[in-house]
Amino acid sequence: MGLLRYTAFRVVQAIPVLIGITVITFILANLAPGDPVRLMLQGQEVDQEVIERVERQYGLDRPLHERYVTYMVNLLQGDLGHSIHRDRPVTDLLIQRAGPTLLLVISAYAFALVTAIPLGIIAATRRNEPTDHVSRIVALIGVSTPSFWIGIMLILIFAIQLGWLPSSGLVYPWRSPEHYGYSGYLELAFQTIRHLLLPMVALGTLQMATLMRVERTQMIESLQGEYVKLARAYGVPERTILRKHAFQVAQLPIITIVGLNLSTALGGAVLIEYVFNINGIGRLFLEAIQSLDYQLIMGITIVIGTMFVIGVIITDISYAYIDPRVTYGDRD
Amino acid sequence: MSAEPLLRVEDLKTQFFTDAGTVRAVDGISFEVYEGEIVGLVGESGAGKSVASMSLLRLIESPGEIVGGEITYKGETIFGLEEGPDGELREREDMLTNEEVRTRIRGNEIAVIFQDPMESLNPVFTVGSQLREFIELNRDLSNGAARQEAIDMLREVGIPDPEERYEEYPHQFSGGMRQRVLIAMALACEPSLIIADEPTTALDVTVEGQIIDLVDELQQKYDTSFIWVTHDMGVVAEICDRVNVMYLGEIVEQAPVDELFYDTKHPYTDALLDSMPRPDRTVEELDPITGVMPEAISPPSGCRFHPRCPDAREACKRIHPENREVARAEGYPHRAACIKHDVFGSDYEESAPLENGAGADQQLPASAVDSTSTSTSTSTSGESERTDGGEHDE
Ligand code: SF4
Numbered sequence: 051m052g053l054l055r056y057t058a059f060r061v062v063q064a065i066p067v068l069i070g071i072t073v074i075t076f077i078l079a080n081l082a083p084g085d086p087v088r089l090m091l092q093g094q095e096v097d098q099e100v101i102e103r104v105e106r107q108y109g110l111d112r113p114l115h116e117r118y119v120t121y122m123v124n125l126l127q128g129d130l131g132h133s134i135h136r137d138r139p140v141t142d143l144l145i146q147r148a149g150p151t152l153l154l155v156i157s158a159y160a161f162a163l164v165t166a167i168p169l170g171i172i173a174a175t176r177r178n179e180p181t182d183h184v185s186r187i188v189a190l191i192g193v194s195t196p197s198f199w200i201g202i203m204l205i206l207i208f209a210i211q212l213g214w215l216p217s218s219g220l221v222y223p224w225r226s227p228e229h230y231g232y233s234g235y236l237e238l239a240f241q242t243i244r245h246l247l248l249p250m251v252a253l254g255t256l257q258m259a260t261l262m263r264v265e266r267t268q269m270i271e272s273l274q275g276e277y278v279k280l281a282r283a284y285g286v287p288e289r290t291i292l293r294k295h296a297f298q299v300a301q302l303p304i305i306t307i308v309g310l311n312l313s314t315a316l317g318g319a320v321l322i323e324y325v326f327n328i329n330g331i332g333r334l335f336l337e338a339i340q341s342l343d344y345q346l347i348m349g350i351t352i353v354i355g356t357m358f359v360i361g362v363i364i365t366d367i368s369y370a371y372i373d374p375r376v377t378y379g380d381r382d
Numbered sequence: 383m384s385a386e387p388l389l390r391v392e393d394l395k396t397q398f399f400t401d402a403g404t405v406r407a408v409d410g411i412s413f414e415v416y417e418g419e420i421v422g423l424v425g426e427s428g429a430g431k432s433v434a435s436m437s438l439l440r441l442i443e444s445p446g447e448i449v450g451g452e453i454t455y456k457g458e459t460i461f462g463l464e465e466g467p468d469g470e471l472r473e474r475e476d477m478l479t480n481e482e483v484r485t486r487i488r489g490n491e492i493a494v495i496f497q498d499p500m501e502s503l504n505p506v507f508t509v510g511s512q513l514r515e516f517i518e519l520n521r522d523l524s525n526g527a528a529r530q531e532a533i534d535m536l537r538e539v540g541i542p543d544p545e546e547r548y549e550e551y552p553h554q555f556s557g558g559m560r561q562r563v564l565i566a567m568a569l570a571c572e573p574s575l576i577i578a579d580e581p582t583t584a585l586d587v588t589v590e591g592q593i594i595d596l597v598d599e600l601q602q603k604y605d606t607s608f609i610w611v612t613h614d615m616g617v618v619a620e621i622c623d624r625v626n627v628m629y630l631g632e633i634v635e636q637a638p639v640d641e642l643f644y645d646t647k648h649p650y651t652d653a654l655l656d657s658m659p660r661p662d663r664t665v666e667e668l669d670p671i672t673g674v675m676p677e678a679i680s681p682p683s684g685c686r687f688h689p690r691c692p693d694a695r696e697a698c699k700r701i702h703p704e705n706r707e708v709a710r711a712e713g714y715p716h717r718a719a720c721i722k723h724d725v726f727g728s729d730y731e732e733s734a735p736l737e738n739g740a741g742a743d744q745q746l747p748a749s750a751v752d753s754t755s756t757s758t759s760t761s762t763s764g765e766s767e768r769t770d771g772g773e774h775d776e
Contacts, residue, residue, distance in 0.1 A: 275501065275504075276496055276498055276501035276502045277501065277502055277503060277504040277505075279441070279496065279502075280494070280496060280502045280503075280564075281504075282441055282488070283439055283441060283488055283489070283493070283494040284488060284489035284493065284494075284516045284519060284520065284567070284571065285484045285485060285487075285488035285489040285490070285519055285520060286515070286516075286519060287484070295504055298504070298506045298507070299504065299505065299506055302506075372506070373505070373506065374505070374506060374508075374551040374553065375505055375551070375553045
């Protein structure tokens with residue numbers, strides 16, 4: 051009961067934040083230099099009258115606050131405006147490009163978690179032994195190397211030198227095998243993984259390195275807890291202490307990191323999509339910036355901002371579900 | 383006094399090998415625990431009480447190690463060394479393996495209650511599940527029976543509505559209630575000996591009183607022996623049958639509780655007792671001695687208490703007294719490690735009083751202030767002899 055109310059409470063709390071995001075984005079986009087109509091015309095000489103007509107058509111002649119209200123009303127109906135440049139609704143463009151980005155980010159996180167947690171635990175239990183030192187160096191490299199550089203290196207080694215894996219594009223598992231001319235779903239799955247492998251590693255390495263260090267620190271701290279001492283004193287086998295007593299407590303901060311790093315991952319996806327030629331939101335964002343497509347830039351910024359807020363809410367709520375100590379503001 | 387003690391500790395030595403040097407946290411202590419008695423282990427923090435009690439379960443973590451002595455429990459050797467053919471010390475044949483200590487001793491024979499009830503319970507599991515886990519591990523009970531036992535035990539230690547509280551998490555319990563849970567855990571495993579490591583220190587005075595009464599009552603009901611680790615002489619007076627006073631890794635006095643209070647034989651015990659005229663005052667508050675553990679790296683020469691001892695004389699800087707029987711009371715020995723006593727046959731009487739000793743007031747803090755500096759300087763140069771056959775201090 052309390053948990054449901056807490057969930058609702060957190061969602062309501064997010065509304066002012068979301069409004070803030072739209073206000074700032076809207077103002078920034080409209081204050082930026084460059085007249086959108088002239089940009090669209092790409093230097094062609096046109097009568098002032100034509101320009102004014104186009105501006106009226108898109109409502110650009112009205113004052114900023116009025117335009118914001120219109121924008122918000124449309125936004126609430128799922129309409130993120132019209133990309134003048136591409137002559138398509140922004141919402142359509144985003145929906146079309148969301149799949150590849152989600153596929154990339156989710157698999158990168160899966161890769162990071164699956165590798166980081168066991169490696170972090172191993173490093174924690176072999177503290178200051180060679181394994182720990184190696185993991186520390188790997189983590190340091192992982193944290194300090196830009197993901198696009200890792201991506202380029204992976205392409206050079208595994209795609210160009212060894213020729214094992216494709217260097218660009220993705221195969222989407224939600225399409226039919228016939229679309230790609232594959233023999234069946236097995237090949238589709240296989241090709242999906244083959245294409246995903248390099249960008250996933252490139253994007254996931256940073257997360258993996260961060261999570262691995264956090265996992266190590268948390269496990270070390272947890273293993274020094276009084277409750278671990280007590281468990282030992284009652285003859286609990288070391289295996290059980292590691293897997294159950296220490297592990298459960300150590301996972302709580304991991305959830306936070308995953309939730310909060312979502313924005314970093316999305317930022318990383320922009321570059322990775324560019325390097326690997328993936329038609330996701332990230333690439334769309336870069337293209338929008340290059341062409342000063344303000345409607346599109348605004349739409350993507352708002353979507354990413356919203357996703358970040360949702361990430362934080364999900365983190366909080368899952369924390370509340372997992373950690374019994376979290377209270378939801380009301381006491382019994 | 384029954385013939386065979388439940389637990390016998392002889393010349394136990396536990397050391398920590400740190401970068402700064404070897405810390406002799408426990409330096410040759412001997413004591414016994416008989417069936418059904420509560421034995422106090424008392425001293426300031428850093429005296430080695432907790433290390434000593436954890437050594438009994440062989441729960442000393444690196445860089446610490448038990449390096450010498452013998453621990454015998456119900457005829458089994460928890461720790462014991464012997465000289466191998468190459469002259470090196472090695473573990474005795476009959477010493478229990480790690481696995482045996484874990485399965486046969488920890489929990490089901492010797493259980494513990496820790497100081498901090500807030501930290502001792504795992505925050506992400508229910509109180510009941512933690513209790514049940516330990517019961518299942520240490521007793522031959524089925525899942526359902528263990529649950530019932532856990533609930534019964536919660537009721538036994540005075541937790542209202544045990545069925546409901548069984549499902550709750552530690553943070554939903556108050557400090558006193560959590561300590562009751564820890565007591566329930568210890569008793570539920572049906573051990574013969576419970577080590578209570580400062581179990582009431584984190585609690586306020588009223589709750590402390592309740593917990594002590596509870597333990598007193600349950601101890602009589604279950605006839606469990608206790609080792610009660612504390613820095614509080616007031617608690618000792620209330621609950622202990624016999625007492626060991628520890629100072630810098632050594633036991634300096636050992637006696638039945640009344641004897642210790644009314645016929646004190648060691649100046650350190652005197653000082654501890656002097657520091658407790660008010661029941662709300664603890665030794666720590668009176669004597670904010672810092673850096674005690676570093677002192678255990680290089681303890682003062684001779685009697686380790688001499689830089690702070692009001693009775694100290696020249697001879698005390700030279701002679702390192704062992705804990706010797708100086709009297710007998712209630713069928714138990716009264717031991718003290720102080721060369722004032724005749725049994726040591728030292729030249730104490732003839733030697734000159736030390737600065738801090740002569741006429742210095744009896745309060746600990748005054749002499750404690752300069753003890754840190756003097757102790758380090760004297761120990762590096764001073765060579766001391768032991769009363770037990772002139773053995774030299776390292
Ligand atoms: S041996 Fe000397 S210094 Fe030590 S306690 Fe006795 S009188 Fe004090």
